Amino acid sequence: MEEKEISKAVIKRLPRYYRYLGELIEEGVERISSNDLSKKMKVTASQIRQDLNNFGGFGQQGYGYNVKYLYTEIGKILGLDILHPMIILGAGNLGQALANYVDFEKRGFELVGIFDINPVLEGMGVRGIEIKMISDLPFFLKEKKVEIAVLTLPKNRAADMAEILVKNGIKAIWNFAHIDLDVPEDVIVENVHLSESLMTLSYNLSKYTRDHKEK
Amino acid sequence: MEEKEISKAVIKRLPRYYRYLGELIEEGVERISSNDLSKKMKVTASQIRQDLNNFGGFGQQGYGYNVKYLYTEIGKILGLDILHPMIILGAGNLGQALANYVDFEKRGFELVGIFDINPVLEGMGVRGIEIKMISDLPFFLKEKKVEIAVLTLPKNRAADMAEILVKNGIKAIWNFAHIDLDVPEDVIVENVHLSESLMTLSYNLSKYTRDHKEK
DNA sequence: TAGATTGTTAATCGATTAACAATC
DNA sequence: TAGATTGTTAATCGATTAACAATC
Structure with missing residues (x-):
């Protein structure tokens, strides 16, 4: 429903609210008005109040x-209080860069596997995680209850991979390929x-240059 | 003006229009109506016509x-017909991943330098480009007429770096740091x-899960 | 209590969609 | 010429901002 x-x-x-509130906590700020926050964030106070009231009166x-309370509540709204098992498809430069992004783990995104199609990479480790082959994928997805797939394959491989992922019940795809994925509407694509x-x-x-060339 | x-x-x-038109060219399609394109792209034909007419009657x-003509014109609007010298600040995982992104060069973005603060990295090569130290930056920026700086430093370093870049006349920053940069309004930040x-x-x-839990 | 600031309704602004006359 | 489809104006929809009564 x-x-x-x-x-x-x-x-x-x-x-973005979440980020600013996190910074305020680090600075030891206990409470903040929509007006003060609006100045920091360069948005209107009205927008802040409207936005927050979509989810309740905080x-x-x-x-x-209250900064801490609001931070926690927005965290919950964003689902950051829940563990989201995640895999990366494509162990190239970008895949490896994302695998090493420590920040994610703090926010409930747990990297449980890295996969590639290139057999040369099999067994190599990235951040302590062994690169696996696509053939292991179906079993792995169910076994580990993977929710999120990070797609860093080249675009000619990405469409097929998305299909495999969907068939095996993945719920969300974080797509870095230059392509619009065609998936059922209950699969989330970012x-x-x-x-x-x-x-x-x-x-x-270019616009800036143009605007300043015309006298 | x-x-x-x-x-x-x-x-x-x-x-996105540019990407779809590129694909149409590869498929050998010569012309397309706003209606046909709208079906492919899942937007309204009206929006396509409105959008394009901001820039002229194509x-x-x-x-x-005409697919090729429109592709070229949008390319010009986006400034892809001009060479944009670009440097990367931060030779970590993400910086290196972006450095190896071949696609950029095709679109007029020419990587001319990679910089880091870690002296251990000095002289090391990424894609045939030697990693340089920040001290070389001011001279380099002027010498090479660098337009775009790609900022992949951690957030505690990013703010200071942005200031240095601005002081040395950089025009645009592609910012991957988790921070809102505070730069003069004529400096473009993406x-x-x-x-x-x-x-x-x-x-x-999380929303999906919530919606389906409530009966 | 008086002052501050929210939650919320109403007013404004901007973006999207629909409609159709112009024209290739 | 007749049919197709744009360019563009008008109508609708949605998002942002302003205002203020409620209330801590």
Whole structure:
């Protein structure tokens, strides 16, 4: 059963709130008003209050928000209080870089396996985890109750791999391949299209140059 | 002088149009209507026409759009027809992964240097490029007319580095550090906050579980 | 109690979609 | 010419901001 739908725009802002609240905790700040937070984050106080009230009343009139409490609650909303077993598909540069991203483990994302199609890599270790072959995948997914698959294969391999993953019951794909995956709608896909990000940077760079060339 | 401002939403869609048009070229498709493209891309035809007409009339009534022409024009809008000298700051896993991303070079992004703060790495090569120390940076930036800096340093180092980069006239920063950089408004920043991307995935995963638990 | 600040409703702004006249 | 499809205006939808009563 669905609750009142929360917009994508709101959800994409939650991790940023979470990050700022984490920093406030480190600075020893106990409470903060939407107004003060809005100045730090360069958004409107109104937006902060609206966003948070999608999930409940976390503040208190005349006081503001308790930083630790709000941090914990947003963490729960984001599902960071639960362990998410995760595998990486593709032990290339990017796959290895992500495998070594220590931060994830702190947030409940547990890397339990790394897979590749290149037999040369079989048995090699990344961060203490042995690289396995795709043939081991189906058994492994069930055995380890893997929830998230990180897809760092080249795009010509990614589509087929997504199909295998879906067939074996994966729930979410963090996709780094330059392709829009075609999966059933109950499978969650979060895309990181690096080249597209760089292109928007390039657009802004070129625009700036254009704007300043015209007198 | 500014032209009529184009919304961020439109700009973020351009690289995706570019990617689909590239695929159409590979498939040998010569022309396409907004309607056919809309089905492929799962957006409305209306949006495609609106988006494109921000930049000019690229189509022809009764015919549609010439794929190659549109691809080239969007490429120009994105600044992909111009060479953008680029350096990477931080020769860790992520920095090296990005350095090895061949695709960039095809799109006008030319990696001309890799820098790190760790003296142990000095002189080591990544993809034929010697890792240099930060002290070489100011001279290098001017000498090579570097436009884009890719920031893959840990967040405690990133803020200081951004300041150095700005002081030495860098125009754009592709920021992978978990921090919002504080730079003058004429410096372009494009953020890739990987952990935030993973958190939105996690949100959707948890939401799905929640929705299906409630009967 | 008085002051501060939330939660929430209403107003505004911007982005998306629909419709259709222009035209190839 | 007739049919197709764009470019563009108008209508709708959704998201952001402003305002303020509720309340700690």
